[in-house]
Amino acid sequence: MNKKRPAEIGLSDTELAIRWQDGSENRYSLQELRRNCPCAQCRALREEPGVQAPPAPGPLELPMLNDTAASATARAAGWELVGRYGLRLTWADGHDHGIYTFEYLREEG
Numbered sequence: 001m002n003k004k005r006p007a008e009i010g011l012s013d014t015e016l017a018i019r020w021q022d023g024s025e026n027r028y029s030l031q032e033l034r035r036n037c038p039c040a041q042c043r044a045l046r047e048e049p050g051v052q053a054p055p056a057p058g059p060l061e062l063p064m065l066n067d068t069a070a071s072a073t074a075r076a077a078g079w080e081l082v083g084r085y086g087l088r089l090t091w092a093d094g095h096d097h098g099i100y101t102f103e104y105l106r107e108e109g
């Protein structure tokens with residue numbers, strides 16, 4: 001495994017910027033990232049727009065998740081690295097289930 005990983009990560013109001021270890025840079029629209037949230041819940045919403053996702057366990061479940069993922073906030077509150085393979089974004093509405101793998105980000109960028 002010798003895949004490049006982020007050397008630097010920046011977050012603005014509308015964009016996520018990643019500088020990779022090889023020096024290249026990518027920018028991602030937060031709106032796009034949110035729309036493509038890779039968590040199981042949002043995937044279910046995207047694939048079956050007419051069907052409500054089953055309620056996830058836990059008191060932090062937010063009613064907005066019953067709406068379509070596209071209408072969710074695209075404002076990110078923060079991020080953290082997940083192991084050596086991905087990046088977790090925390091959205092302003094508290095949604096933080098999606099882990100964007102570096103592989104995915106490299107392909108999107």
Ligand SMILES: [Zn+2]
Pocket residue numbers: 037038039040041042043095097098
């Ligand atoms: Zn999600």
